[in-house]
Amino acid sequence: MPKPGQFSTDLFRLDGRVAIVTGAASGMGRRAAFGLGDAGAHIIAADVNEEGLEQTRQDLAAEGIESTTVRCDISDAALVANMVEVAKTVTGRIDVLLNCAGIGARGVAEDYPYELFKKVIYINTRGSFLCAKAVAPTMIAQRKGSIINISSCAAAVGWPGSVGYQASKAGLAQMSRSLGVEWGPYNVRVNSIAPGYVDTPQTRQEAALEPEYFAERLRRVPMSRAAQPEEVVGAILYLASDASSMVTGNLIATDGGYIAS
Numbered sequence: 001m002p003k004p005g006q007f008s009t010d011l012f013r014l015d016g017r018v019a020i021v022t023g024a025a026s027g028m029g030r031r032a033a034f035g036l037g038d039a040g041a042h043i044i045a046a047d048v049n050e051e052g053l054e055q056t057r058q059d060l061a062a063e064g065i066e067s068t069t070v071r072c073d074i075s076d077a078a079l080v081a082n083m084v085e086v087a088k089t090v091t092g093r094i095d096v097l098l099n100c101a102g103i104g105a106r107g108v109a110e111d112y113p114y115e116l117f118k119k120v121i122y123i124n125t126r127g128s129f130l131c132a133k134a135v136a137p138t139m140i141a142q143r144k145g146s147i148i149n150i151s152s153c154a155a156a157v158g159w160p161g162s163v164g165y166q167a168s169k170a171g172l173a174q175m176s177r178s179l180g181v182e183w184g185p186y187n188v189r190v191n192s193i194a195p196g197y198v199d200t201p202q203t204r205q206e207a208a209l210e211p212e213y214f215a216e217r218l219r220r221v222p223m224s225r226a227a228q229p230e231e232v233v234g235a236i237l238y239l240a241s242d243a244s245s246m247v248t249g250n251l252i253a254t255d256g257g258y259i260a261s
Helices: 027-038 050-062 077-091 114-142 163-186 201-209 211-219 229-240
Strands: 018-022 042-047 067-071 096-099 145-150 188-195 251-254
Touching: 018 027, 018 077, 018 114, 027 042, 027 050, 027 096, 027 229, 042 050, 042 077, 050 067, 067 077, 077 114, 096 114, 096 229, 114 145, 114 163, 114 188, 145 163, 145 229, 163 188, 163 251, 188 229, 201 211, 229 251
Parallel strands: 018 042, 018 096, 042 067, 096 145, 145 188, 188 251
Antiparallel strands: none
């Protein structure tokens, strides 16, 4: 640690640490794997998409980043437990968990199928909780760890046609606050990030289906543009590292001012 009154960019380094990234096969999870790996972490890349995972592994290796891939459906407790055991084979530690896996499912509320609502909550909120719960014993025992949940600015505002997604992301943000308080005495920090409109393949597909809706969302962004995945990675790296050693139970918005407007 720097001396009092000094600050060092070394605080952002993750050398020798092990970071689990769910949803690592594509989109924001993939970019986060590169960001955490560039900072020195060994990446445990998890996803249901095995082909995408293998591509991520190859691309990380090309950048000199060490990684281990594991197929994991975060809604399956047994697969989550296996993911954690795989992570522990690297050094015995788990230093970072980034819950990036999730789904979106739009539909008007009066016709929104209950089974779909349950599925979105089951994966986005319950799945992230299963992952956090699974890494907690290791982090508590080592008296250090950072859990980062990817929520959304949808957790703090209202949108038409997104009741399931918004409920799941609001639950994720509140879960982060609760766990941050509960595990704070063990120096295990839990925070969430609220991205806005991020330019990912999934977002582009959704925008192609509802161009007017997404154009309106984009018009409400004070910075007048979508974020690139890399612009969320900065907040992820901050929360994963010792630079945020006194930050827990927070929701950090990377939304170009959307919530504030």
